[in-house]
Amino acid sequence: MRVLVSVASRHGATREMGEVVAEELRAAGHDVAEVEPEDVERVDGHDAVVLGSAVYVGRLALGLRDLVDRQGGQLRARPVWLFWSGPIGDPPVPTTVPDDVTAVARAVDARGVAVFPGRLDRQGLDLSERALVALTRAEAGDYRDLDAVRAWAREVCAALRAAGAPA
Ligand SMILES: Cc1cc2nc3c(=O)[nH]c(=O)nc-3n(C[C@H](O)[C@H](O)[C@H](O)COP(=O)(O)O)c2cc1C
Numbered sequence: 001m002r003v004l005v006s007v008a009s010r011h012g013a014t015r016e017m018g019e020v021v022a023e024e025l026r027a028a029g030h031d032v033a034e035v036e037p038e039d040v041e042r043v044d045g046h047d048a049v050v051l052g053s054a055v056y057v058g059r060l061a062l063g064l065r066d067l068v069d070r071q072g073g074q075l076r077a078r079p080v081w082l083f084w085s086g087p088i089g090d091p092p093v094p095t096t097v098p099d100d101v102t103a104v105a106r107a108v109d110a111r112g113v114a115v116f117p118g119r120l121d122r123q124g125l126d127l128s129e130r131a132l133v134a135l136t137r138a139e140a141g142d143y144r145d146l147d148a149v150r151a152w153a154r155e156v157c158a159a160l161r162a163a164g165a166p167a
Contacts, residue, residue, distance in 0.1 A: 001160060002045065003030045007052035008037050008061030013119035013142070014054040014085045017149045021050055021083070024153035030160070037063035043074045048081075048160060050153075051108070054118060055086035057132055060100040068104050075108040079163065081156050082110045083149070085118035088138045092117040111159060114152045117143035 003025050007018030022032045033046065043049055053064035068075065082105055087093055097115070105113045119142040125133060 001030050001047040003032050004046040004049045005034045006037050008064040011124050018052045020149045021153040028157040037067040043071050048079045050081045052083045058098050072107050080108040081112045083114040085116045087117050088120045
């Protein structure tokens with residue numbers, strides 16, 4: 001199957017999760033295109049799609065939301081999975097699901113939605129981001145569990161297989 005993996009990531013943590021997902025899909029025999037949301041012109045050349053985004057101040061990244069606005073109909077017409085990264089700390093907070101996630105999942109009729117703890121590296125932030133982060137009690141660090149991302153990607157592969165899709 002031709003699978004599009006499109007991930008919005010300002011600071012790279014979520015992009016690396018997308019790379020793990022792409023690796024697993026390739027290992028399962030799929031033909032995977034990794035394309036930034038801003039660069040996705042059409043999705044009708046793909047049989048299935050995995051969307052990913054970090055959450056910033058309670059919202060999914062603009063690039064991902066724009067992609068869904070532009071291509072909602074095409075996305076709904078094929079199987080789509082969505083993951084987001086955001087919660088920071090041990091245990092990870094916040095524990096709430098941003099409204100955007102619910103809205104995007106509904107807009108694309110997502111087959112599955114997953115949240116993974118993220119990474120917060122203060123050094124990589126610009127001044128306005130530092131100010132925003134300072135307003136929260138977020139403890140900087142890398143809380144990602146790439147094995148959990150890999151396991152989820154395998155679930156996506158299994159769902160594609162169960163749907164009878166040729167790899
Ligand atoms: C300015 C800013 C605001 C953030 N706001 C949230 C938030 O509201 N909710 C959340 O769960 N994570 C929030 N985060 C955490 C990031 O989404 C998380 O660390 C993510 O893994 C970063 O991904 P990236 O490296 O792909 O940008 C915020 C991070 C930054 C820098």
